[in-house]
Amino acid sequence: MPRRALTGNEAMAEAMRQINPDVVAAYPITPATEIVQIFASFVSDGLVTTQFIPVESEHSAISACVGASAAGARVMTGTSSQGLALMHEVLYQAAGLRAPIVICEVNRSLSAPINIHCDHSDTMGSKEAGWIQIYAEDSQDAYDSVIQAIRIAETVFLPTMVSTDGFIISHCMQGVEILEDKQVQDFIGPHRSAYSLFGGAPITVGPLDLQDYYFEHRRQLMEAMNTSLTTLDAVNKEFKQKFGRGYDIIEEYKTEDADHIVMAMGSTCGTAKVAIDKMRAKGVKVGLIKLHVFRPFPHEQLKKALSKAKFVTVLDRSDTASSMGGPIFVETRAALYDQMPKILFADYIYGLGGRDIDIEEIATVIEKGEKMKLQGKVEKPLDYIGLRE
């Protein structure tokens, strides 16, 4: 298997080349611009047969994607931050119309104040839109997850976004094992959709749906989300079996004997693993749960994985202004409500606007957590890492 030095953006563009979607409609935005810029050069060089539609905004980009998907095309796009925010209303339409579109997303903070660097605020703003959300830890993960996302989206008929941490993954180079074009094509198979405007008998897509049917159609969407975890798992297992690597919905790192669990998403998981190794060398029984999938929220997997935990340290790279802490913290606590009396939680918001987080900082919050675990009491359920007071 050839190994190439690629940035996250290059890895996602390479996956798109091998997927060779029928239609890509996109608008540039930092730090995701390169993905479709590189892909556009593949189009110009005749390396793909994709119809590339340059549009005047992200709202138009995703709208063109929905139309093309309804026409039965395999459709992809790329965006970030404000671009994803501008797509917001159409994200719901893509989900409601069950259009299996795949977005290569790069996580970037939202304005204001304006900032182009990484946090998870953008995709967290879309977490209720009915899209499957996969968060990659590195370029290899991003490449593999984009390929898996096509299969997942086209099995459950839900749009899917795969995101990387802006600049940290998108612009940093890493050795990435690339599959053969044929292996990718064989894995994704022919395009599948729930319906097509060119499928034979005429159909109407997107009609008015009032009190008497809307509820039933939303229930279908809820069911697709509910069952998609099984599909995510099955597709990953098949990928693992064929290519020797994969990404579980939640990845457990050194959790077997751990009573203290750190939870994180994205590139921070790599840093957290080193911090955990360091704390383990000091005899602390700590492990990591990497959330690879945030939508649907893997509540059953977490219930099981956290069943032996006494203390959970959550690292949230966004704050959804709920005043209750970050989204990973809020949702994990909700998922574990029934076993809550046994588990203490502390949430740390970190890295907003691309502020770095290092091994020492994570080791420090693990130490704080150890103290609280021994005291049996959480002094501050919500705190910040790397913030000046």
Next chain:
Amino acid sequence: MTKKGWKDLPTGGIITKAGSALDFKTGDWRSEKPIWDKEKCTSCLMCFIYCPDSSIQVKDGKMTGIDYDHCKGCGICAKECPVKVIKMEMERR
């Protein structure tokens, strides 16, 4: 018409049959129903002119009835009828 449950509906809210708007009975949320007295009606067609929903049925210049599938029960016909042969009645369904 029996409405299908979520498990039996086409995915994504698509409509698989052409001309299905014919089955859409837009008058189903009416709360008052116009009752027409055929014997006393002079077929002046004032109701036909005023009806905002084309729900007054006319054949050969004579009023023949009311299209309850589409009448919203606004009561304009009853109000405008010069011989007062249309009465509004509360409707429960």
